[in-house]
Amino acid sequence: MVADVYSTVYWLAARHRWMDLADLAVAKQHMAAERAGSLAVAIAARDEAGTFLNFGDFAGGLAVVERAVVEAERTLTGWERSFALGLLHLRGMTLAGRVKDRTEVARHKERAWRMADDFPRDVEEHGIHFGPENTLTHVVATSVDIEDFGDALSFMEGVSQSPLSLPATRIGPLHMNASRARLALGDRDGALDSLSEAWEAAPQMARVHPHSQELLRVLTSIHRRSNPRLMTLTKRAGIAL
Template sequence: MTGTTKMPGPGQNVAVLRKARGMGQAALARRAGISVSLLSKIEIGDRTLSQGVAASIASSLGYTLDEVLGKTPVEPANEGKIKELRGAIRRFDLPGEPHQNSSELVGALGEIIRLRGNADLAGVLSRLPGLLADATNHAHVVGRPGAWSMVADVYSTVYWLAARHRWMDLADLAVTKQRMAAERADPLAAVIAARDEAGTFLNFGDFAGGLAVVDRAVVQAETILTAHERLFGLGILHLRGMTLAGRLKDKVEAARHREQAWRMADEFPRDAGDHGIHFGPENTLTHVVATSVDLEEYGDALSAMENISHNPLSLPATRIGPLRMNFSRARLALGDREGALDSLSDAWDAAPQMARVHPHSQELLRVLTSIHRRSNPRLMTLAKRAGIPF
């Protein structure tokens, strides 16, 4: 595993940070635009902390979103790999001799994309430093757009890994280098870099800024991409826009991006993977579920999940895990505690490493353990998997 998390989780962090600022619940609730009742329930574990509310609280307290949600600490065994990774990033413009040829790099990149799809965070981290160094050195030697696309893809995976753990300084650095590599790469790489850049705005809680990045990138994609790549690039941008708008509680903007994403997805008979990212009708549906929950349209989320239950998904674990977490969020919001526990257990089964570090999983487990005032064998089993007392 790439890190350990200490419960009770993000919601109680709010109380700790609020008290550190010397602020009462009423003052914070007023500044964040939420009710005192909701804030109190979040702090004591009767309600989950959504990332939209967390962003408002973070801004009101003068913290970043990742500080409120809590960064995943780096395990001592992984400190060396993180140091190697930062070293490889630092040497972006100081190339050495590559240790792998083009075909070997393609194979190594394919393997790390497979691990990413499986939500194997530890496996990804173990291979990233060497692959990043070799891909960068190789691109400097051959200078071809395809080689620089591989570099951009590796940086996209660095961003993905860092964002999962909320190591936002590393995520920020990764997308900066990704954008530099994409300037020398194939056109689609630049669009994916913009998508990941918008992701850093999402992770920092600047949802409006992220939407501005998406809108700019959509114009760029419409200009530089053609055919299948144009549909794919625009599709993944609109999915990012839908998520950002949902966190911002902007139903009109979320609907606009949802409509455009579906328009692109309708051109795909099934989901396609490119550069380590999936797009098509299935991934669009998973984003609809997540955004419906963020907008507190829980009935819509459950309706979308009904469609999924009749048509099992072919998406990788990195998408299935968060989908099950969002299903759990919707069920818990509607008072279905047992159903919420079912879905959270499914998320742990699909992607255990991701579930351990994901703030939605942490919050769901915190609240479920809080509101179950009696022994619950299934919950005790899940709490044991998460390494928390119950």
């Protein structure tokens, strides 16, 4: 429970860019996880790699992931093994996407999907979801990072046909990434539609999330003051015009 609390503190601190607190939370999480068991240790490593991601040290984060994968393969069995490895490979895919390493992205993506096959639906353990739906959200995000915008939107087609069961904190970023893809392809109206869906799903997160803030700034610079819906979102985000 202590490790889980520190994991939550890390998540909140990272979202608000309180990086010193995020770093401290992960260190405390590791200390508690070592007394809790191998699954907790794997989750702590996943969060540690997240601090490297947030600080922009993507190679360092990938090294953390690789060590944790080896340890999880050695110490875990059954569904815990699939759960831990799935989370670690999703983190690895995200980190590889930030350095535009398509080979590493493909490797981590394939292994994450393989682990997700062990779960008919997403499960939650230690406050973290893993399964086919959460894997899809990470694949969409990384596809945008490596500029495979068409691939990202092709995954989103299935979402529109069958809504996801994930919490709002996962649904919101998914729609933000769809907005990023649509904007990159020149679909301004579609980008605003997806961004609006992100605000509907998780308004508190959309207000502070860097992707949401950046999308609003870009769309505002394009539309100026001609779009009432965009102006409403901009005011809610506290962005000065």
